[in-house]
Amino acid sequence: TSIKGSHPVPWTPEGDAAFVECKEELRKATILAYPDTTLPWAIFTDASEYAIGAVLQQRRGQHWEPLAFFSQKLQPALRKHCPYDRELHAIYAALRKFRYIFEARHITIFTDHKPLLHAFSQDPDRATPWQFHRLDFISQFTTDIQHIAGKDNIVADALSRIEEISMAVSSNELAQAQAEDEELQQRIQREQHDSLNLRPVNIPGCNKQIYCDVSTDIIRPYVPTALRKKIFDALHSISHPGARASAKLLTQRYVWPSINRDCRLWARTCLACQRNKVSRHVLSPIQNFPSRTRRFEHIHVDIIGPYIPSKGYRYCLTIIDRFTRFPEAFPIDSIDAECVARTLFAGWICRYGVPLQITTDQGTQFKSQLFSALARLLGSKPYKYHHFPSAVEWNGGTSSPSLEGCHSLPRKQLMGRHATHRSPWNSCRLEGRSWRNSCRSRLWRANSFTR
Ligand SMILES: [Zn+2]
Incomplete structure (x- = not known):
């Protein structure tokens, strides 16, 4: 029946039963209890080879009620520690996590690792500094560590093996498929030793051995052809990561020949x-400038700075003719378009004529203002100008990359002996001159050379 519109929804006994059932399911799902200061507190911890788990509980009558859960993946360095250290670390990490709840109250720690029961009665000198630091922290809260049989420590155990729960296929299914996979059988018979080093490994909870790659630190099971897509779908569908991230997700857990290529595909x-992602971005192609046949037809304009003020000038307008690579540099006090246009007009246009084309890598707004200002000064219609999204593209995108070298020429000349001084301005100060004055003479020197 439709529940849209204004007509009443018929309420049947089945509906009633379903509602009660839903309520019951919801109640079961949220069984975390509130802390009760009159009840005894306990933390149950466990550690596996790659993760630790803990649960904070309180005993009400005959039952333990969970208050909070905790699980954490172990860092690669910690995975190399012995089981005693890992179990100790589980207690330490759980106390750090839950201390705000039970601080200043008596708490018991339950672990299934028996040697830890004597941790506080041993000679402190026998503990490594790493262990001592953890024991010291734990002793600030409790020294009451008790044993619980592994089979009774279900919650913490499951939390420390959370990786196994999330496995895409069961170990038995994997072992069965491996036995039926021809490619793998051939590999084993030929004892093929390429990048994969396959060895039979006993997996807990599985009565057969599973072939795993042992060439890296992480032992990864070999996935036969029949299960590859299924495993990929299971892991990829968690969050639909991109091609590269999907491949990483899979290669961290499983292995098969050409796993990267398959995952990306x-x-x-x-x-x-x-349907839902933008996986292609349209990039405008790098442009080529038509080569010029006459000087002063096409100029490149750039602004460098800000520098230490020299008689009020903080920036430098650099101009390069594309055909001859002839450079010019003019100190300017501001980088607004009006000032740049005036300098360009007086310094270049009045001396060398009007260029056909001006290229700059400044922002679109600046360009538009610059060309309007130039047009006003010349009493003409706005110029034609190229738009380049970034300086990088400008530098690499020109048909002659050496132009960037040319543009940096005035910069280098202005900075003087910048190879020998940390700051180029040191040299100017030492000489007792400002860069504004030396700018012209340095350019003249550079232009006098034949290149
Ligand atoms: Zn997807």
Whole structure:
């Protein structure tokens, strides 16, 4: 029946039953209890080879009520520690996590690792500094560590093996498929030793051995052809990461020949990804300038600075003719378009004539203002100008990359002996001159050379 519109919804006994059932399910799902200061507190911890888990509980009658859960993946360095250290670290990390709840109250720690029960009665000198630091922290809250059989420590155990729960296929299914996979069997028979080093490994909870790659620190099971797409779908569908991230997600857990290529291909062809993601960005192609045949037809304009003020000038307008590579530099006190236009007009246009084309990598707004100002000064219509999104593109995108070198020429000349001084301005101060004055003479010197 439709529940849209204004007509009443018929309420049947089945509906009533379903509602009660929903309520019951919701109640079951949220069974975290509130702290009760009159009840005894306990933390149950466990550590596996790659993760730790803990649960904070309170005993009400015959039952333990969970207050909070905690699980954490172990850092690669910690995975190399012995089981005692990992279990100790689980207690330490759990106390750090939950201390705000139970601080200043008596708490018992339950662990399934028996040697830890004597941690506080041993000679402190026998503990490594790493262990001592953790024991010291734990002793600030409790020294009451008790044993719980592994099979009774279900919650913490499950939390410390959370990786296994999230495995895309069960170990038995994987072992079965490996036995039926021809490619793998051939590999084993030929004892093929390429990048994969396959060895049979016993996995807990599985009665058969599973072939795993042991060439890296992480032991990864070999996935036979039949299960590859299934495993990919299971992991990719968690958050639909991109091609590269999907491949990383898979290669951290599983291995098969050409796993990277397969994952990238499947991620790109994922229907949900294609519908909902922008995977292609249209980039404008790098432009080539037509080469010029006459001097002063096409100039490149750039602004360098800000520098230490020299008689009020903080910036420098650099201009380069594209054909001859003839450079000019003019100190300017501001970088607004009006000032740049006036300098360009007086310094270049009045001396060398009007260029056909001006290129700059400044922002669009600046360009528009600059060309309006130039047009006003010349009493003409606005110039034609190229738009370049970034200086990088400008530098690399020109048909002659050496132009960038030319543009930096005035910069280098202005900075003087910048190879020998940390700050180029040191040299100017030492000489007792300002860069504004030396600018012209340095350019003249540079232009006098034959290049
Ligand atoms: Zn996807």
